Amino acid sequence: MTDFEQGPIRPPSEAASMLVRVSRNCPWNRCAFCPVYKKRKFSLRSVDQVLADLDAMRELYGDAPATVFLQDANPLLTKPDDLVKIIAGIRERFPKVERITAYARSHTLARRKLEDLERIRQAGLNRIHVGMESGCDDVLTLVSKGSTRAEQIEGGRRAKQAGFELSEYIMPGLGGKEFSKAHADDSASALVEIKPDFVRLRTTAVIPATPLAELQEQGKFVALTELELVEEIRRFLSGLEGLETRLESDHMLNLLMELRGDLPGDLERLIGICDDFLKLSKDEQLKFILARRLGWMGRIEDLDKPAFQKEIKRVFSDLEQQGIDPEEFFSEMRKRMV
Ligand code: SF4
Known part of the structure; x- marks a missing residue:
C-alpha cells in the first residue's frame, strides 16, 4: 500500500x-x-x-527524503509522548533526513512545558515555523489571531530556549492603513525580543469570502497600496537594528523579493532596496509593480532592461481603456498568488 494522507499547505521554504x-x-x-x-x-x-503513513511513504520514496515537514497547522498540540514517537518513527525509517520542521502556534508554544519542548527537540524536530503575523495587539485583535503580543514573545522565546531553530512569519499590510505604523514598530520590537533564526515576509492579500474581506467591506480594514506596503516594510526593517537573524522574502506575494539577507550586516542594504523603490518616479514604480505582479521582473534593476517595456505599456493602456484602477488590478493579482 502506498496510500497516505497529506494536508493542503506547507511553508514556501519546505517545497522539497x-x-x-x-x-x-x-x-x-x-x-x-x-x-x-x-x-x-x-x-x-x-x-x-x-506510522502507517510513514511505512507507505518509505515504500514510495525509499530513504531519499532529506527534509520533512509535519502537517497541518499545529502538530505541536499532539501529546508530547506521541510526537516523540512519531519523530523517532521518521528518523528510523528515513535515516538520511537532515531536518524535520513543523508549524506551531505561539499560543501552544507559550503553554507547552519547556521540558516537553526539549524532549521533542531532542527526538529530532529541528525547526519550528510560527505565523506570528504581527507583534501589535491591535492588529492581532483585528484579525482574530488568537495570540497576544505577550504570547508571541513567550512562545518564540520558549522555542529558542528548547533549542529549536525558529522561523517567524510577518505579514506586511496586516494592520491596514489604521495600524500600519504600530504594526511595523511592534512587530520589529517583538522580533528583537524573540531573536528568531529566520524572519520571513508574506504580504497580506485580502482573499474573497474570508473574514478579512468582510472587514474590508465594512470599512474596518483599509488595505495598503503597494507603495504604502514598501514604506511599512522600510519602517519595520529600521526597527530590527541589532537583531541577528536571516531575513527572507520567499513568498510570491511580496513585491520586493530581493529583500533577503543576514542581519545585522545586511540591514542597511535591505533598507536601501526599499529606498531604491521609493525613489523611483511614480511611472517607474507602477511599471515595476505591474511587471512583478505579472511575473515578468524580479528585481528593481530589471527596470533598465528593454524586455517587456512594450507589453507593460500595452497592459496599462488596456487597464485605462477598461477604466480599471492599476491598484485594483495589483490587488487582484495578489489574490491569485495565494
Ligand atoms: S493562519 Fe490562523 S486560521 Fe490559518 S492555519 Fe494558521 S492559525 Fe489556523
Whole structure:
C-alpha cells in the first residue's frame, strides 16, 4: 500500500520536504485573513495512523527524503509522548533526513512545558515555523489571531530556549492603513525580543469570502497600496537594528523579493532596496509593480532592461481603456498568488 494522507499547505521554504500529516486542519481556524482550513474540523491523528503513513511513504520514496515537514497547522498540540514517537518513527525509517520542521502556534508554544519542548527537540524536530503575523495587539485583535503580543514573545522565546531553530512569519499590510505604523514598530520590537533564526515576509492579500474581506467591506480594514506596503516594510526593517537573524522574502506575494539577507550586516542594504523603490518616479514604480505582479521582473534593476517595456505599456493602456484602477488590478493579482 502506498496510500497516505497529506494536508493542503506547507511553508514556501519546505517545497522539497516530504509532508507528514500529524494532525488535520487548524484547531483555531479563526484568523481573518486565512482561507485554508475554514469549515474543516481539527483532529489529531493517532501514532499508529502516522506510522502507517510513514511505512507507505518509505515504500514510495525509499530513504531519499532529506527534509520533512509535519502537517497541518499545529502538530505541536499532539501529546508530547506521541510526537516523540512519531519523530523517532521518521528518523528510523528515513535515516538520511537532515531536518524535520513543523508549524506551531505561539499560543501552544507559550503553554507547552519547556521540558516537553526539549524532549521533542531532542527526538529530532529541528525547526519550528510560527505565523506570528504581527507583534501589535491591535492588529492581532483585528484579525482574530488568537495570540497576544505577550504570547508571541513567550512562545518564540520558549522555542529558542528548547533549542529549536525558529522561523517567524510577518505579514506586511496586516494592520491596514489604521495600524500600519504600530504594526511595523511592534512587530520589529517583538522580533528583537524573540531573536528568531529566520524572519520571513508574506504580504497580506485580502482573499474573497474570508473574514478579512468582510472587514474590508465594512470599512474596518483599509488595505495598503503597494507603495504604502514598501514604506511599512522600510519602517519595520529600521526597527530590527541589532537583531541577528536571516531575513527572507520567499513568498510570491511580496513585491520586493530581493529583500533577503543576514542581519545585522545586511540591514542597511535591505533598507536601501526599499529606498531604491521609493525613489523611483511614480511611472517607474507602477511599471515595476505591474511587471512583478505579472511575473515578468524580479528585481528593481530589471527596470533598465528593454524586455517587456512594450507589453507593460500595452497592459496599462488596456487597464485605462477598461477604466480599471492599476491598484485594483495589483490587488487582484495578489489574490491569485495565494
Ligand atoms: S493562519 Fe494558521 S492559525 Fe490562523 S486560521 Fe490559518 S492555519 Fe489556523
